Amino acid sequence: MPELPEVETVVRGLRAALPGRRIVSVRLGKTDFIEDPAALGELLPGRRIERIERIGKFIRFELSARGAASSPEERWNLIVHLGMTGRLGVHRPEEPAPPHTHGFFDLDDGRELRYTDIRRFGQIRLVPDSMIAAFHDRLGSEPLEISARAFRRRLAGRRARIKALLLDQRVLRGIGNIYADESLWKARIHPARLAAQLNARELARLRQAIRSVLRSAIRLRGSSIADYVDANGKPGEYQRRHRAYGREGKSCFSCRSIIRRTIVAGRSSYFCPLCQRAPRGKRMGLSRPRKSAARR
DNA sequence: AGCTCTTCCTGAAAGC
DNA sequence: TGCTTTCAGGAAGAGC
Numbered sequence: 001m002p003e004l005p006e007v008e009t010v011v012r013g014l015r016a017a018l019p020g021r022r023i024v025s026v027r028l029g030k031t032d033f034i035e036d037p038a039a040l041g042e043l044l045p046g047r048r049i050e051r052i053e054r055i056g057k058f059i060r061f062e063l064s065a066r067g068a069a070s071s072p073e074e075r076w077n078l079i080v081h082l083g084m085t086g087r088l089g090v091h092r093p094e095e096p097a098p099p100h101t102h103g104f105f106d107l108d109d110g111r112e113l114r115y116t117d118i119r120r121f122g123q124i125r126l127v128p129d130s131m132i133a134a135f136h137d138r139l140g141s142e143p144l145e146i147s148a149r150a151f152r153r154r155l156a157g158r159r160a161r162i163k164a165l166l167l168d169q170r171v172l173r174g175i176g177n178i179y180a181d182e183s184l185w186k187a188r189i190h191p192a193r194l195a196a197q198l199n200a201r202e203l204a205r206l207r208q209a210i211r212s213v214l215r216s217a218i219r220l221r222g223s224s225i226a227d228y229v230d231a232n233g234k235p236g237e238y239q240r241r242h243r244a245y246g247r248e249g250k251s252c253f254s255c256r257s258i259i260r261r262t263i264v265a266g267r268s269s270y271f272c273p274l275c276q277r278a279p280r281g282k283r284m285g286l287s288r289p290r291k292s293a294a295r296r
Numbered sequence: 297a298g299c300t301c302t303t304c305c306t307g308a309a310a311g312c
Numbered sequence: 313t314g315c316t317t318t319c320a321g322g323a324a325g326a327g328c
Binding site: 082083084176178227 | 323
């Protein structure tokens with residue numbers, strides 16, 4: 001699924017095609033992942049897409065006001081989250097839409113902004129300008145913008161595992177499973193360490209690792225494992241630079257140890273057992289008895 | 297506060 | 313070959 005670098009790449013692609021375009025109509029397929037499907041048809045037609053912004057893993061389309069200049073209606077924002085398999089792209093109507101395309105936003109230049117999402121873990125909703133501040137408040141800081149001091153403050157004293165906190169969008173917004181593992185590998189910190197036990201040096205290293213990993217990933221237009229492609233249908237290249245994620249059994253780029261996989265915060269977590277020392281009392285993820293699926 | 301487990305959904309790959 | 317199980321870039325909610 002798309003994390004910050006992938007969403008940033010999609011946004012940059014959409015910015016090249018959409019601002020200034022007006023939405024003329026909306027057609028929907030399955031709508032169980034849309035907060036208020038009827039509202040899309042009522043509120044979107046006639047509005048122009050003015051700006052596109054990434055907020056963590058969310059994409060915000062800022063729309064123009066509608067109605068008389070003397071008493072314009074409230075401004076709305078179309079907010080999209082790609083979930084695990086969501087895709088956005090601009091297409092000509094004669095191009096056949098792939099299966100699981102559930103949103104068509106017809107534009108005034110004859111093209112269509114399309115939303116495709118196989119698993120439908122994505123989200124589409126409308127948020128009025130008056131609620132945008134509250135929307136931001138529910139999320140943590142942008143990992144590429146947060147200061148070293150604020151980063152320390154966010155994690156200091158937290159008894160949770162560092163990986164769980166990196167994945168928590170209320171702490172930092174935009175990091176997911178791939179970039180959490182890549183950043184922890186680079187910072188040489190085991191994913192199961194408790195944030196409270198990380199010293200100032202380690203925290204500084206982690207922040208730098210996150211910045212460097214995310215920046216490189218954006219430069220390479222994200223990671224494509226199975227589904228992800230950018231707004232132009234092009235896959236990313238950063239998967240070639242992965243040092244931990246998905247590399248179980250392969251040798252560590254730094255020390256040649258064998259990369260292992262364990263479960264932390266309920267997610268597959270890849271790490272180097274030598275570079276990333278396990279916390280005391282935590283066994284290395286060598287033997288992980290796989291639950292022999294119970295009945296049912 | 298924080299952990300694990302479950303759920304949402306579909307499809308690919310691995311297992312037997 | 314073919315059926316079954318596991319797993320997947322996310323996230324929220326329940327229960328402990």
